[in-house]
Amino acid sequence: MVLGAVVIAGALGALMVVAQRSREGAITHRQGMRLVLWAGGVVPTVVLLTLLISTLPAMRPIAVKPDDLRITVTGEQFWWRVRYQPAGQPAVGDANELRVPVGRDVELLLEAGDVLHSFWVPGLAGKLDMVPGRTNRLVVHATRAGRFRGQCAEFCGLSHALMAFDVVAMEPAAFDAWLAARRTPAPVGGDVGGEGARLFAANGCGGCHRVAGLSDATIGPDLTHLGSRPSLGAGMQKRTHANLVRFIREAPTAKPGARMPAYPQMTNEDAATIARWLEQSK
Ligand SMILES: [Cu+2]
Numbered sequence: 001m002v003l004g005a006v007v008i009a010g011a012l013g014a015l016m017v018v019a020q021r022s023r024e025g026a027i028t029h030r031q032g033m034r035l036v037l038w039a040g041g042v043v044p045t046v047v048l049l050t051l052l053i054s055t056l057p058a059m060r061p062i063a064v065k066p067d068d069l070r071i072t073v074t075g076e077q078f079w080w081r082v083r084y085q086p087a088g089q090p091a092v093g094d095a096n097e098l099r100v101p102v103g104r105d106v107e108l109l110l111e112a113g114d115v116l117h118s119f120w121v122p123g124l125a126g127k128l129d130m131v132p133g134r135t136n137r138l139v140v141h142a143t144r145a146g147r148f149r150g151q152c153a154e155f156c157g158l159s160h161a162l163m164a165f166d167v168v169a170m171e172p173a174a175f176d177a178w179l180a181a182r183r184t185p186a187p188v189g190g191d192v193g194g195e196g197a198r199l200f201a202a203n204g205c206g207g208c209h210r211v212a213g214l215s216d217a218t219i220g221p222d223l224t225h226l227g228s229r230p231s232l233g234a235g236m237q238k239r240t241h242a243n244l245v246r247f248i249r250e251a252p253t254a255k256p257g258a259r260m261p262a263y264p265q266m267t268n269e270d271a272a273t274i275a276r277w278l279e280q281s282k
Helices: 002-021 029-059 172-183 195-202 241-254 268-279
Strands: 069-076 079-085 092-095 097-101 106-112 117-120 127-130 136-140 146-152 164-170
Touching: 069 097, 069 117, 069 127, 079 097, 092 172, 097 172, 106 117, 106 127, 127 136, 164 172, 195 268, 241 268
Parallel strands: 069 106, 097 164
Antiparallel strands: 069 079, 079 092, 106 136, 117 127, 117 146, 146 164
């Protein structure tokens, strides 16, 4: 960009010098008109047309093969619903984090559950709107392992700016093993009968959240693997114990507009017990 600016500034400067130095009447009116026609019309048209035609093939959407992995990502106020659909195998649900295998095409089916959102992972792919009632396709192909930050890029309400997520690109073998493990989730913390699970149920958390083996609700993010996510509240903050306790007790204060009720009567100890239990849910 800087180089482009320098080239344009240089060319304009040179033209200015030439224009100032040349005598009046150095070229006839006819010659002048011809110069404008060629330099201002014909040459740019040919150059731009050539560029357009030569880059058109690269703009075609990448074709996916039937056995490529499909992942449905749904934008919700203000979090991300994720559903892995490997060909010929049962689907796997998750939230607020996306994992993809390095070196393979992955087709993302982008949807919206409520209002307009926009899926944007600058390190991985372009930006694409998520529109209620329709499915937009985006094919991504990670070329190296690592974590890529994503962000909702369409204003969707109060906490729009707090609607982020991570894409984790994994080596293909590690990804396959991870997805297979996800298909058989162990009960959270190894127990669904403990005090954390009891408080979770008693406070009605299971009316909105799925925790494998305990509840199956889909209104809020799936919490089965919360303990494996480094961030909390859709990339809003680090998932420290203190942040988690606060989020459980006062989600709408921690995240304005969040569609999760506050629990002002809940004691800090109870919130901490639920938090410790969820933290074990890898
Ligand atoms: Cu959004």
